[in-house]
Amino acid sequence: MDTFHLLAQGILTAASPLNLLYGFLGVLLGTLVGVLPGLGPAGAIALLLPLALHAPPLAYLIMLFGITYGAQYGGSTTSILVNIPGEASSVITCIDGHAMARQGRAGPALGIAAFGSFIGGTLAIFGVAYLAPALAEFGLHFGPPEYAGLMLFGLTALVYLAHGPMDKALLMALFGSLLASVGLDPVTGQPRFTFDILVLRDGIGLTPVVIGLFGVSEVLVNLRARAGEVFQKTIERLLPTLQDWKDSALPITRGTILGFLLGAIPGLNVVIATFAAYAVEKKISRHPERFGRGAIEGVAAPETANNAASCSGWIPLLSLGLPTGSVTSLIFGALLIHGLAPGPLFIKNSPEIFWGVLGSMIIGNVLLIILNLPLIGLWIKVLRVPYFFLFPLILLFGIIGAYTTSGNVGDVVIMIIFGVVGYLMKRFAYEPTPMVLGLVIGPLLETAIRRSMIMSKGHIGIFFQRPIAAFFMGAALLMLLSPLLTRRRLGHEIIEKLGEQ
Amino acid sequence: MKREIIIGGFWLLLSFYLSVESYRLGLSTGNRPGPGFFPFIATIGIALIAACRLINSIRKGSPEENSEPDLGEVRPVFYVIAGMIAYAFLLNFLGFLFCTFLLVAFYLKVIAARGWLVTLSFAAAVALTSHLFFDVLLKAELPRGLLGWLI
Numbered sequence: 001m002d003t004f005h006l007l008a009q010g011i012l013t014a015a016s017p018l019n020l021l022y023g024f025l026g027v028l029l030g031t032l033v034g035v036l037p038g039l040g041p042a043g044a045i046a047l048l049l050p051l052a053l054h055a056p057p058l059a060y061l062i063m064l065f066g067i068t069y070g071a072q073y074g075g076s077t078t079s080i081l082v083n084i085p086g087e088a089s090s091v092i093t094c095i096d097g098h099a100m101a102r103q104g105r106a107g108p109a110l111g112i113a114a115f116g117s118f119i120g121g122t123l124a125i126f127g128v129a130y131l132a133p134a135l136a137e138f139g140l141h142f143g144p145p146e147y148a149g150l151m152l153f154g155l156t157a158l159v160y161l162a163h164g165p166m167d168k169a170l171l172m173a174l175f176g177s178l179l180a181s182v183g184l185d186p187v188t189g190q191p192r193f194t195f196d197i198l199v200l201r202d203g204i205g206l207t208p209v210v211i212g213l214f215g216v217s218e219v220l221v222n223l224r225a226r227a228g229e230v231f232q233k234t235i236e237r238l239l240p241t242l243q244d245w246k247d248s249a250l251p252i253t254r255g256t257i258l259g260f261l262l263g264a265i266p267g268l269n270v271v272i273a274t275f276a277a278y279a280v281e282k283k284i285s286r287h288p289e290r291f292g293r294g295a296i297e298g299v300a301a302p303e304t305a306n307n308a309a310s311c312s313g314w315i316p317l318l319s320l321g322l323p324t325g326s327v328t329s330l331i332f333g334a335l336l337i338h339g340l341a342p343g344p345l346f347i348k349n350s351p352e353i354f355w356g357v358l359g360s361m362i363i364g365n366v367l368l369i370i371l372n373l374p375l376i377g378l379w380i381k382v383l384r385v386p387y388f389f390l391f392p393l394i395l396l397f398g399i400i401g402a403y404t405t406s407g408n409v410g411d412v413v414i415m416i417i418f419g420v421v422g423y424l425m426k427r428f429a430y431e432p433t434p435m436v437l438g439l440v441i442g443p444l445l446e447t448a449i450r451r452s453m454i455m456s457k458g459h460i461g462i463f464f465q466r467p468i469a470a471f472f473m474g475a476a477l478l479m480l481l482s483p484l485l486t487r488r489r490l491g492h493e494i495i496e497k498l499g500e501q
Numbered sequence: 502m503k504r505e506i507i508i509g510g511f512w513l514l515l516s517f518y519l520s521v522e523s524y525r526l527g528l529s530t531g532n533r534p535g536p537g538f539f540p541f542i543a544t545i546g547i548a549l550i551a552a553c554r555l556i557n558s559i560r561k562g563s564p565e566e567n568s569e570p571d572l573g574e575v576r577p578v579f580y581v582i583a584g585m586i587a588y589a590f591l592l593n594f595l596g597f598l599f600c601t602f603l604l605v606a607f608y609l610k611v612i613a614a615r616g617w618l619v620t621l622s623f624a625a626a627v628a629l630t631s632h633l634f635f636d637v638l639l640k641a642e643l644p645r646g647l648l649g650w651l652i
Contacts, residue, residue: 054639171512171550178519178543185526185536192526192536193519216585223577223612388613389623392605395581396631399588404641412589420582428508446539458532 006351007129010359013352019059023360026063027367030070035078035379039394040088041071042326043218046210047394049330050401052337058353062360064334065314068327069121069361072270072306073368076113077379080106080299089270089306092278096291096298103294108240112248112296113303114372115240120256120304121365124311127260128318129358132347135319139344142320144455145462147343148448149472151441154322156476157266158434166483169434172425176438177445179204186447199410206333208402208415209439213432214326215398216419219391221426238373240296248300251281255304263309266316266324270309277305311361318354320344322441326433329440509555516548577612584608596646597636602628 014023033044044067052060075090080097093113100109142150155173162169182193183203194200240248255277262273281301282291291298316322321343323329335342340350347354372379402415425432456462464470523544526537588604595603606624609615615623635641 167550167554171547174543174546174550178540178547181540181543187533188536190526190536192540193522220578220581223574223581386613388609388615391581392608393627395585395608396601396605396627399585400631400635400641400643403592403643404635407642409589409592412585412592416582416585416589419585423578428504442539449539450534453534454532458529458534 003129003133006355007126007358007362010355010357011362012359013058013356014062014360014363018056019062019356019360020363022055022059022063023066023364024367026066027070027073027364027371029063030067030072031074031077031368031371031379032382033067034071034074034076034090035382036385036390039218039390040214041068042210042330043214043394044071045327045330045334046207046214047397047401049207049210049334049337050404052334053405057338057340058356060338061331061334061353061357062364064331065357065361066364068331069307069310069364070368070371072121072303072310073114073117073372074379075306076117076299076303077110077372077376078383080109080113081380082383089274089310090303091271092274092302093299095278096293096295099292099294100296100299105294107237108244108296109299110376111238111240111373112244112300114369116248116252116255116300116304117307118365118369119252120259121307121311122362123256124260124263124308125358125361125365128311128315129355131264132315132319132354135315136344136347139320142344142468143466144448144451145466145469146472148445148452149463149469149476150320150322151445151448152476153472154266154316154324155434155437155441155445156479158324158437160479161272162431162434164429164431168430170480172430172432173434173438176435176440177442178438179209179435180439180442181446186443187450197410199406199408199414202406203443204414204439205405205411206330206439207405208411209418210326210330210333210436211398211401212415212418212420213422213425213436215394216415217422217426217432219394220419220423222387223391238376244296247296251277251297251301252304254280255301256308259305259308260312262305263312264315266322270306270313273305273309274302277301307365317342318346321346323437326436329433329436332440505558506555509551509558512547512551513555516544516551520544520548580612581608592646593644594646596648597643598628598632599646599648601631 013019029044029048030041033039033041045064048064048067055063072089076093076097078084079090079093080101083094083098097109097113100106159166159169159173180203182200184190184201185192191201258277258280259270259273262276263270278291278298278301281297282288285291285295285297287295313324313328316324317328317332321332321341323332323342332342335346340346340353398415398419399412402411403409405411422432424430425435452462453460462469463473520541523537523541526540527535528538528541529535584604584607588600591603592600602624605627606620609620609623610617632643636643
């Protein structure tokens with residue numbers, strides 16, 4: 001069966017009543033967390049991880065994926081109406097989106113953001129459908145040394161492209177890997193770092209850690225947040241005019257391509273794609289002076305790019321089993337909870353899951369257009385809910401989530417500890433994502449390294465003798481060591497510059 | 502600079518302790534890496550980075566950060582954490598419904614400074630709704646505690 005038919009089959013699977021319901025809940029929740037500052041898609045997925053034990057695998061994954069791309073739609077609403085990005089990936093939309101709202105053109109800004117997201121997201125899904133299986137075929141040649149190299153490469157890429165200092169990000173990745181070694185040794189069964197505490201014998205669970213890091217710590221940071229001041233309270237006309245479409249057509253095309261390409265690179269997150277798309281539009285525009293004063297291209301390009309990037313970001317995970325950020329790490333964890341091993345065999349062994357999820361994303365993008373345009377009034381009301389009503393609910397869901405994972409109060413205590421750790425990390429500018437990635441891939445990386453060294457009778461040369469493993473190891477070492485020699489990270493100035501814009 | 506020294510010192514001490522523990526676990530058995538091999542490498546990496554950061558901050562003597570904690574910000578954080586710790590320790594004894602009511606009421610009264618009517622009615626609504634949703638509908642088996650006979 002060719003890709004097109006497999007995708008059509010996936011759409012049919014995703015359109016079954018149960019999957020449709022979960023998909024709808026996912027995009028609804030995604031839009032909600034996108035609209036609300038203070039809880040991102042990672043936090044929402046973390047809170048919903050315990051549900052994995054009860055929900056059917058495909059429906060559950062459809063919901064989690066729905067949250068991730070739904071949040072990209074919701075994030076633009078707050079950027080345009082309140083000038084506060086609901087999501088980091090909508091930061092750049094504030095500039096021209098809010099300027100348009102101030103000129104009484106919030107409707108077309110919201111409209112083009114939604115249509116651009118729809119076009120970028122849908123086209124990117126086709127890209128994933130064609131690229132991921134091909135990459136997975138290539139991944140079938142991987143043995144333990146190649147797999148160890150690939151995971152080290154993914155971890156190093158994230159560290160290399162981190163926003164803050166590279167040494168801090170590397171420290172967090174190593175700390176996450178260290179946390180992953182708590183519990184019984186996967187090879188010998190010997191307890192490690194358990195300190196005779198019963199709850200630690202099964203290891204530090206991903207669920208309480210991520211609820212603490214992304215849910216509780218977000219609340220602690222945002223405790224003084226106030227409800228947003230909505231600039232334009234009633235939106236009369238949402239459909240962009242013909243001129244708006246003419247101005248946005250090429251930025252949407254370029255945003256799709258750029259977002260798709262940048263999103264697929266491990267370590268480059270959605271935010272970078274939006275900044276890059278905005279910078280390109282401003283650079284090639286005949287009237288760059290319009291940017292910052294309500295240019296619709298400044299909304300169309302980044303909003304398209306963030307959805308395209310959020311879709312293509314799944315390629316390394318779904319084809320090679322390589323999580324590339326916090327959200328993909330959480331989905332990786334959710335797949336493991338369901339006994340679905342992410343890796344090159346994933347598409348072959350679980351085709352109904354892979355194509356079902358892709359099919360649901362096409363349906364989800366249609367649902368999001370309906371949710372985000374006619375229901376815009378509802379989201380404006382949500383924006384005005386005071387934070388003091390929201391934060392007890394977020395904490396309560398976190399506590400319930402951590403408790404129901406094992407029925408043990410110990411996991412609630414772990415969640416609280418990592419909530420405090422996450423808060424301190426934010427205060428002292430340590431990024432949580434490398435730590436989560438280290439925690440998630442730590443056990444797999446350790447097993448791959450140990451199995452490789454058993455194969456080679458203890459010689460580390462095995463990582464440099466096989467071409468694919470040597471390529472990944474070489475790239476990882478280059479990223480780790482080159483800043484020591486050149487005192488700068490290649491391409492990092494561009495990221496910093498885009499960030500400053 | 503003082504803050505960087507404290508943080509660097511913390512990481513150094515932690516990595517030193519855990520590297521000793523990793524060594525005790527066994528770095529290798531014959532040609533096979535032992536249980537302590539992977540954590541040992543991670544701790545050595547942490548120690549190296551922490552040492553470099555520490556040396557750099559001492560050598561460069563970066564300008565003193567405004568390390569005075571803002572009490573207005575820290576106090577609600579402290580209350581939120583204290584509320585959750587109390588919740589964790591009382592959950593099995595008092596039960597989910599009553600603990601949830603107390604936690605939400607505490608947050609609304611102490612952190613958000615709402616009036617009693619708003620506080621009590623919102624806390625009761627959240628406790629009841631979450632009990633009905635998680636306990637009754639989803640059968641999440643949350644502790645019933647002292648009020649177990651009532652529900």
